[in-house]
Structures are given as C-alpha cells and as structure tokens.
Amino acid sequence: MTETIDQHQEGKRDVTFRVFRFNPQVDSKPYFDDYTISAERGITVLRSLNYIKEHVDATLSFRAFCQAGICGSCSMRVNGISKLACTSQVWEELDKCREPGIIKVEPLRSMPMIKDLIVDMDPLVDKMKRYANWIESTMPLDEMGKKEFLVSEEEFHRYDKATDCILCASCVSECSILRANKEYVSPAVLLKSYRMNVDSRDSIHDIRLAELVKDHGVWDCTHCYRCQESCVKSIPIMEAIHAIREDALECRGPKDTSGAKHAEAFMEDIEKKGKLVEATLPIRTNGMIWTLRNLLPMAMKMIVKRRTPPPPPLVKSAKGIKIFRAMFREMTEHVKQDHQKSHKK
Amino acid sequence: MKPFDIVIVGGGGAGLYAAMEAMKTNPALNIAVLSKVYPNRSHTSAAQGGANAALGNKAKDDTIEMHIFDTIKGSDYLADQDAVEVLCSEAPKIIRELENIGTPWSRMEDNTIAQRPFGGAGRPRCCYCADKTGHTILQTLYEQCLRKGVLFFNEYFALNLSVNGSRSRGLIAMNMKTGKVEAFPAKTVIFATGGYAKMYWNRSSNAAGNTGDGQAIAYRAGIPMKDMEFVQFHPTGLRKSGLLVTEGARGEGGYLINKDGERFMVRYAKEKMELGPRDLVSRSIETEILEGRGFDSPAGKYIHLDLRHLGADLIKSRLPQIREMSLNFEGVDPIEEPIPVRPTAHYSMGGIDTDNFGRTIMDGVYAAGECACVSVHGANRLGGNSLLDILVFGRIVGHTAAEEAGKFAPATISELELKESVDELRNRMQPSGHYERYGALREELGQTLALNVGIFRESSLLHKGIQDISGLKERFKKVRVFDSSDVFNTNLMQVLELKNMLDLAETVAVGALAREESRGSHTRIDFPVRDDEKWHKHTLATLVDGKVLPGEKPVTMGRYELQERTY
Numbered sequence: 050m051t052e053t054i055d056q057h058q059e060g061k062r063d064v065t066f067r068v069f070r071f072n073p074q075v076d077s078k079p080y081f082d083d084y085t086i087s088a089e090r091g092i093t094v095l096r097s098l099n100y101i102k103e104h105v106d107a108t109l110s111f112r113a114f115c116q117a118g119i120c121g122s123c124s125m126r127v128n129g130i131s132k133l134a135c136t137s138q139v140w141e142e143l144d145k146c147r148e149p150g151i152i153k154v155e156p157l158r159s160m161p162m163i164k165d166l167i168v169d170m171d172p173l174v175d176k177m178k179r180y181a182n183w184i185e186s187t188m189p190l191d192e193m194g195k196k197e198f199l200v201s202e203e204e205f206h207r208y209d210k211a212t213d214c215i216l217c218a219s220c221v222s223e224c225s226i227l228r229a230n231k232e233y234v235s236p237a238v239l240l241k242s243y244r245m246n247v248d249s250r251d252s253i254h255d256i257r258l259a260e261l262v263k264d265h266g267v268w269d270c271t272h273c274y275r276c277q278e279s280c281v282k283s284i285p286i287m288e289a290i291h292a293i294r295e296d297a298l299e300c301r302g303p304k305d306t307s308g309a310k311h312a313e314a315f316m317e318d319i320e321k322k323g324k325l326v327e328a329t330l331p332i333r334t335n336g337m338i339w340t341l342r343n344l345l346p347m348a349m350k351m352i353v354k355r356r357t358p359p360p361p362p363l364v365k366s367a368k369g370i371k372i373f374r375a376m377f378r379e380m381t382e383h384v385k386q387d388h389q390k391s392h393k394k
Numbered sequence: 395m396k397p398f399d400i401v402i403v404g405g406g407g408a409g410l411y412a413a414m415e416a417m418k419t420n421p422a423l424n425i426a427v428l429s430k431v432y433p434n435r436s437h438t439s440a441a442q443g444g445a446n447a448a449l450g451n452k453a454k455d456d457t458i459e460m461h462i463f464d465t466i467k468g469s470d471y472l473a474d475q476d477a478v479e480v481l482c483s484e485a486p487k488i489i490r491e492l493e494n495i496g497t498p499w500s501r502m503e504d505n506t507i508a509q510r511p512f513g514g515a516g517r518p519r520c521c522y523c524a525d526k527t528g529h530t531i532l533q534t535l536y537e538q539c540l541r542k543g544v545l546f547f548n549e550y551f552a553l554n555l556s557v558n559g560s561r562s563r564g565l566i567a568m569n570m571k572t573g574k575v576e577a578f579p580a581k582t583v584i585f586a587t588g589g590y591a592k593m594y595w596n597r598s599s600n601a602a603g604n605t606g607d608g609q610a611i612a613y614r615a616g617i618p619m620k621d622m623e624f625v626q627f628h629p630t631g632l633r634k635s636g637l638l639v640t641e642g643a644r645g646e647g648g649y650l651i652n653k654d655g656e657r658f659m660v661r662y663a664k665e666k667m668e669l670g671p672r673d674l675v676s677r678s679i680e681t682e683i684l685e686g687r688g689f690d691s692p693a694g695k696y697i698h699l700d701l702r703h704l705g706a707d708l709i710k711s712r713l714p715q716i717r718e719m720s721l722n723f724e725g726v727d728p729i730e731e732p733i734p735v736r737p738t739a740h741y742s743m744g745g746i747d748t749d750n751f752g753r754t755i756m757d758g759v760y761a762a763g764e765c766a767c768v769s770v771h772g773a774n775r776l777g778g779n780s781l782l783d784i785l786v787f788g789r790i791v792g793h794t795a796a797e798e799a800g801k802f803a804p805a806t807i808s809e810l811e812l813k814e815s816v817d818e819l820r821n822r823m824q825p826s827g828h829y830e831r832y833g834a835l836r837e838e839l840g841q842t843l844a845l846n847v848g849i850f851r852e853s854s855l856l857h858k859g860i861q862d863i864s865g866l867k868e869r870f871k872k873v874r875v876f877d878s879s880d881v882f883n884t885n886l887m888q889v890l891e892l893k894n895m896l897d898l899a900e901t902v903a904v905g906a907l908a909r910e911e912s913r914g915s916h917t918r919i920d921f922p923v924r925d926d927e928k929w930h931k932h933t934l935a936t937l938v939d940g941k942v943l944p945g946e947k948p949v950t951m952g953r954y955e956l957q958e959r960t961y
C-alpha cells in the first residue's frame with residue numbers, strides 16, 4: 050500500500066522500507082515486512098517509521114525519544130549500517146540501497162533481541178559497571194562543592210571528544226569481536242574507560258586498567274576500525290583504544306599482560322626477521338605453563354598432520370630484511386612523534 | 395515486591411540527583427529509580443547552553459545577590475523570592491560538586507570552570523561544556539549512580555499513584571519489556587518526570603516523551619498543579635519538527651526574513667533587531683505569520699532564518715551544529731538556502747505545586763525538576779536556570795524524602811488495586827466498532843494549543859481551545875490500541891501519554907483563560923498589561939469530580955518590590 054507522508058510540492062519519491070519484525074510472544078523466527086510510502090525531501094528514517102506506525106501498522110515497534118540526535122534511543126541498522134534513524138535522511142539512504150528503492154531496516158547486532166527494532170541495552174550497562182566507567186573523585190567528601198579542581202585546557206581536550214558519546218551502541222553493533230565474543234568489553238566501554246583514565250580528578254586509574262587488561266579486555270580488539278567508522282558522533286574510538294594499550298604497556302610493563310606480551314613478541318619478530326616465529330609465539334605471549342596446558346593437544350595434532358611451524362633457528366629472515374629494518378625504524382619513530390603531538394593537542 | 399522507602403519516578407537530572415542525595419543522607423534506605431527510558435536518554439541531555447551559577451570566574455564582580463535579582467525580574471515577579479534565594483545560593487556549590495565528580499566543564503584560561511553570557515543575566519554566569527552541557531551533566535550523574543549501585547527499573551512506565559486518603563501508598567507501573575503491571579509500595583514517592591511542553595506536539599522543541607506523565611498522575615490523585623498557563627516559546631524552531639535552532643544562529647548575525655523579503659524585526663525592535671529577548675522575538679514572528687507575511691507549507695506556516703550572507707566559512711566553523719540540524723531535519727543547507735523556522739513550545743514553567751523542600755500537599759509525595767513548580771521561574775524562565783533548578787531541587791528533595799521516610803509506616807498495595815490498573819489497560823486494547831486514531835488526536839491537540847493557547851491568547855481563542863480539548867477528551871475514549879502484544883508495547887505507551895497530555899492541556903487552557911493580564915510568557919491580547927493588583931498570585935488547578943477546580947496561592951515576596959520589567 051502507498052501512503053503519503055506530506056503533500057508538499059518539493060518533490061516526492063516512493064520508498065519501500067523493508068523492516069525486520071520479531072515478536073517473541075508469537076513469532077518463532079524473525080521475518081521482514083515491506084511498507085511503501087511516498088517521502089518528500091528532508092524526511093528522516095525515523096519520521097518515516099513514525100508515519101508507518103501511526104498510519105499503516107501500529108504494531109511496528111522501535112525506540113525514539115529526543116528525535117534530535119542527542120539521546121541515542123533510535124539506533125538501528127539502516128541499509129546494513131548501524132546509525133541513528135532520526136539523523137538519517139531517506140533520500141540519502143536511497144542512494145545506498147542494495148535493491149533500488151528498498152531501504153532495509155534492522156535492529157542493532159550483538160545485543161539480545163526484544164521486539165522488532167528494539168534490543169536489550171542492559172548488557173552494555175553491566176559492562177560499564179564492571180569497568181568502573183565513572184570518576185572516583187580524589188576530592189575528600191567533606192570538601193565536595195567547596196572548591197574546583199583546576200583543569201587545564203589541554204587536559205580538557207584529552208577527553209572532550211570522548212564525552213560526546215551518547216551510548217547509542219552503534220559501535221557495539223558494528224564491532225567484529227563482539228559478534229564472536231559477547232563478553233568482550235566493547236568499543237563504547239573502552240572509550241568511556243579511556244575518558245576516565247585520562248581525567249586527573251580520578252583516583253582508580255590502576256584498578257580500571259587492571260580490569261581492562263584481563264581476558265575479554267582491551268587486547269582483544271583487532272583494529273578493524275568499524276567502531277570508529279560507524280560512530281554517529283565521529284569520535285576517534287580507535288585512538289582511545291590505542292591509548293589504553295600504550296598506557297597498559299607503560300604503567301604495568303609488558304610482562305604483566307598476555308596481550309602486551311603478544312604485541313611485544315610480534316614487534317620483536319618483525320623487526321628481527323621481517324616475519325613471525327610462530328612456534329614460540331604462544332610461549333612468549335602466555336608463558337610455558339599456559340602453552341603446555343592449552344596448546345599441547347593441538348600441537349600434537351599438528352605434528353601428526355605435519356603442520357607444525359618451523360622451529361626458530363629455521364625461520365630465515367625475509368628477503369630485503371635490511372631495507373625493511375630501516376623502514377621499520379623510521380616508521381616507529383614517526384608513530385612516536387605523532388603520538389607526542391596528539392597528546393599536546 | 396519488597397516495600398521501598400523511596401521510589402523516584404524519572405531518571406533525568408532531577409531524579410538522579412535525588413537518588414544520589416537520598417543514598418548519601420541515609421545509606422540504609424531501600425531506594426528505587428523508575429524511568430520510562432534509560433536514564434541517560436532523558437531530556438536533560440538536550441540542554442546545550444549551560445547552567446547558571448555566580449562563581450565569579452568570568453566576571454569577578456558577579457554575586458549571588460545579582461543572580462537572585464535577575465531571576466526574580468526575569469520571572470516577571472511571579473517567582474517566590476525565598477525559593478529563588480535557595481536556588482541561587484546553592485548554585486555555586488552544586489556546580490562545583492558536579493565538577494568534583496567528573497562533569498567535563500569547559501575551562502577558562504586560568505583553568506577554572508568557563509562561563510558565558512546568557513539572556514536576561516546581568517553578568518556572564520552560565521557554566522557550560524561546549525554545546526553539550528545537559529548531556530555531560532546527565533552522563534556524570536548516571537555514572538555516579540552506577541558507582542553507588544542505585545537500583546534502576548529502566549523502561550518502566552508509571553501509571554498511577556496508590557492513594558489512601560491524604561497519603562500515598564506507592565506507585566503502580568508497567569514493565570515495558572514484559573507488559574506486566576507491577577506494584578511499588580513505598581513510604582515516599584518523588585516525581586521527577588520532566589516537562590509537558592510536548593503537548594504542543596510538532597510545535598515543540600521537546601522529546602517525544604515530555605508528555606507530563608508525573609504531573610498527570612499527581613493531578614489525577616488530587617494534587618494541585620500550579621501556574622500551568624506559563625509555557626515558554628523559543629523563537630526559532632524548525633518548521634517540520636519544532637526542534638530548536640539555538641540562539642547562536644542569530645548571535646552570529648542571522649536574519650529573520652518574511653515572505654516579502656523584509657527583515658521585519660526592524661518594526662519590533664529597531665535597535666536589537668534579531669537579538670531582542672526571546673518572548674519579544676517569538677511574538678514578532680508570530681505576528682508576521684498571523685498577518686499573512688509568512689511562507690506557507692503543508693507542515694504549517696513559517697518564516698526564514700537566513701544565514702547565507704555569513705558565508706560558508708563562518709557557517710562551517712562557528713555554526714556546524716545548526717547546519718547539521720538543518721540538513722538532517724529539514725534537508726536544507728543553510729549555506730545555500732534559508733532555514734524554515736517558527737516559534738516552538740520549549741519549557742513548562744508550571745507543574746506540581748511544591749514547597750521549597752519538594753513536598754506536595756499529599757503525605758509522602760514529592761516532586762522536583764521541570765515537572766514541579768516551586769516556583770523559581772514564575773512567569774518566565776531564564777536560560778540556564780532550569781538545569782540549575784533540577785540539580786538544586788533534585789538534591790533537596792532527595793534529602794527531604796530520605797529524612798522524612800521514617801515518619802511513614804511501611805505501605806502495601808492490594809492485589810485488587812493492581813488488578814484495576816491492569817483492567818484499565820486491557821479495556822483499551824479491546825476491539826471496538828468505531829475507533830479514533832491516537833496519532834490524529836495528538837496532532838490536533840498540538841494544533842489547537844498552538845493556535846488558541848499559544849503565544850497570543852485571547853478570551854474567544856481560549857474558549858475555543860478549551861472546547862477543542864474537551865472534544866478531544868471525548869474522542870479519546872474511542873482510541874484503541876492495535877498492538878495486542880505484552881512485549882514492549884509502544885503503541886499502548888503512546889496512547890497513555892496522550893491521555894496525560896489531554897488532562898494537563900485542560901489545566902493550561904483553563905489557567906490561561908482565568909489569568910486576565912499579560913505577564914512573562916503569558917500574553918493576552920485582550921489584557922495587554924500586567925495587573926499586579928488582581929493577578930500577582932499563583933494559580934492552582936485541582937481535579938475535582940472530573941473537572942478543573944481553579945484556586946490560587948500568594949507569591950512569597952522578599953527584598954525585591956514589584957517593578958516594571960524592562961530590558
């Protein structure tokens with residue numbers, strides 16, 4: 050059925066919204082419903098959904114509140130990308146459709162489904178608690194409200210951008226690790242943890258960091274950058290993740306964490322040989338005992354199938370290793386300098 | 395459910411501060427916060443400008459005394475002066491406290507909290523965090539509540555108070571995730587449910603859920619509403635959505651243009667032009683539209699906010715937010731085209747009548763934030779005073795309820811009462827022959843309010859408004875919920891919100907008709923001047939036998955005598 054959203058003479062286009070439907074009370078599995086409406090220029094995806102709910106199908110369920118891009122309620126996947134429905138223009142989405150004229154609307158991924166486009170946010174809140182995503186103030190209780198902390202412009206800029214986060218969970222939905230491991234800390238919580246850790250008013254940096262370097266923590270990220278690409282507030286989330294890792298290396302020393310040790314071993318191999326010495330990588334990362342306990346059965350199987358990597362002495366340096374080493378050193382130097390600069394900003 | 399000492403309805407700035415303070419006052423208490431959205435989604439997040447406090451960081455000679463005077467004058471002398479004194483004296487302390495627990499305030503060169511000028515203030519005392527002040531305050535409070543282990547019932551929709559004579563037994567609410575109606579027996583209930591300006595629907599800058607639920611629940615339980623006729627309009631809302639285009643656009647030099655291409659403000663404020671006070675600019679735009687000099691569109695009449703002469707560079711560097719909003723919500727790039735705007739209902743000065751401690755007339759029921767009327771804003775709220783209000787009185791009400799909860803015996807809510815609430819919902823969901831669409835009613839309510847109970851008011855218009863509202867209330871009886879599912883029934887929720895708006899709309903219109911004078915945000919064409927002799931008082935609206943019973947209450951005066959309000 051075709052309905053008209055607004056009779057304005059600014060030009061209109063017929064659009065089909067293919068919307069994910071699932072009501073756990075009656076549906077054994079999800080399905081899609083098509084709604085075709087006529088939408089004028091300037092109409093957002095959320096306004097279209099509101100229109101469909103009011104005029105076509107009152108059972109269609111989604112969250113929406115401020116409708117102005119600040120509360121984060123209406124995050125969903127539009128044409129496959131997680132974003133806010135209220136700030137997404139229908140006409141722009143029409144250019145991104147896989148099937149012409151059909152805008153696909155689905156719930157966020159990696160979060161428990163509740164109904165139609167609504168997913169459960171509680172797991173995210175639980176993680177914010179686990180990683181102490183708050184300031185534990187250094188101001189003594191009886192001094193509270195009596196004086197200000199003095200905070201430099203420079204420090205403010207360290208967390209300014211991170212405090213733009215509206216917890217819409219688009220990054221959570223796009224994160225490739227979370228899809229495989231629901232226990233992973235998640236980009237939003239890493240960002241918030243970073244924001245707390247660089248705040249001079251906070252007193253539990255070390256406790257928070259200790260939690261972040263455990264299993265399912267900061268070292269699980271694979272740098273796919275999808276969180277950053279999908280952030281509705283354009284926050285450089287990956288920079289925050291890198292900063293936590295560097296902080297972890299600096300503060301606690303590489304010996305403390307498997308992720309850090311893995312990174313170190315990786316760098317060492319690449320610098321020395323231009324490739325990995327895979328046979329000893331697990332030992333250098335997680336130690337002999339862990340490796341024996343966890344990887345011995347697999348190693349046995351690999352031996353049987355003749356798939357074991359060569360032992361270290363047999364790993365020859367890659368071709369052109371000298372030039373490579375020079376480039377490698379130059380690169381690490383650049384990274385260091387960039388980093389110092391970005392801290393000054 | 396285990397009886398609670400305190401149940402807080404609302405997880406915005408007011409509700410969260412109340413929760414924190416109540417826990418601090420008495421950690422042994424059993425406290426719950428209910429919110430129909432996750433607390434961090436509350437409308438407090440939308441406040442951009444900032445919160446006022448005479449810190450004296452920017453203007454060294456600023457004083458609490460000056461802040462008090464500005465607020466009283468801004469209120470057109472309708473605010474209670476003792477309440478304003480509390481508001482302004484507590485301000486520096488509360489802003490510093492927020493700073494101490496992590497709010498990322500912008501900073502001055504000397505590393506203290508940054509402040510900027512705001513309308514109606516004699517000194518630059520508005521503390522801000524870029525253009526996301528409300529958002530960062532709300533985040534900070536939510537973080538601290540998580541830290542303290544506040545018990546949240548997120549996505550619970552409050553339905554009714556359970557009342558026994560002059561005392562409340564607690565709250566009845568629906569769990570949105572399951573559709574189950576649950577009892578929250580409680581010694582004390584605090585309402586912190588935000589404003590009601592969304593009743594103007596797409597002529598409002600507010601979130602979809604600012605439907606005055608707490609006020610409506612209290613009103614139906616017999617608690618009086620105060621000064622409901624005072625609704626603040628912001629001059630520049632986007633035509634289609636009512637969303638706010640901040641004052642910054644005019645501050646940077648934007649023009650307001652009518653359909654004849656004329657910068658019409660020259661006729662209303664020759665000197666200040668587009669930068670006149672909010673109410674004056676709103677009235678001017680409305681006059682242009684009423685006299686036929688506005689543009690026409692199916693989404694309503696409007697005028698142009700033209701930024702093109704400022705140039706692409708300035709627009710991109712200084713007004714990026716405004717450009718983004720205009721692109722996102724009107725599909726218009728202000729670099730190339732003017733933005734279609736018109737005044738938008740923005741803030742509700744009226745609300746649940748409370749004393750300076752947040753108490754209502756009902757034992758065990760309290761209120762704070764935009765849903766309450768203490769009154770610190772009187773007939774007109776100053777920009778930056780509302781965030782302050784929710785913080786200061788959120789804290790006070792949390793403290794008061796924690797101290798007083800011990801006075802009351804533990805409460806219970808009977809199965810029978812719970813069943814009544816369930817039946818009421820079920821009836822709505824029964825199919826009926828002839829039915830009404832809630833969406834249509836909601837839109838019609840917004841239209842009649844904007845037209846008849848809007849910026850310009852007049853006896854015959856108000857009568858028409860009241861008649862329309864009662865017609866809508868009658869038709870509402872036939873509104874049906876089509877979604878029969880228990881799980882997250884947003885259809886049902888929106889219908890319940892409409893009911894709340896209809897009940898409150900009547901008090902707004904009745905109050906506006908009664909008040910035969912012009913004061914602050916309330917402009918009567920037929921009574922164009924302030925009439926202190928007859929109307930220097932608060933109005934009350936109480937529900938008796940299904941009708942609004944008007945009442946009144948004196949204004950508490952103090953050091954400041956009545957004066958004419960000129961700027």
Ligand SMILES: Cc1cc2nc3c(=O)[nH]c(=O)nc-3n(C[C@H](O)[C@H](O)[C@H](O)COP(=O)(O)OP(=O)(O)OC[C@H]3O[C@@H](n4cnc5c(N)ncnc54)[C@H](O)[C@@H]3O)c2cc1C
Pocket residue numbers: 403404405406407408409428429430431432433436437438439440441442443444445446528550551552553586587588589599600601603604607608638740741762763764765777778779780781782784
């Ligand atoms: C666009 C905009 C800009 C603004 N800018 C400023 C500014 O710069 N400075 C300033 O001082 N003020 C500003 N204001 C005003 C200010 O933001 C609000 O007055 C204030 O945030 C209200 O806070 P609150 O805690 O009372 O309510 P809200 O933040 O609105 O919270 C209400 C809470 O109640 C809950 N609730 C409501 N109904 C129910 C129900 N039935 N059941 C359960 N829970 C319910 C909601 O879930 C929510 O958690 C602005 C307002 C708007 C609209």
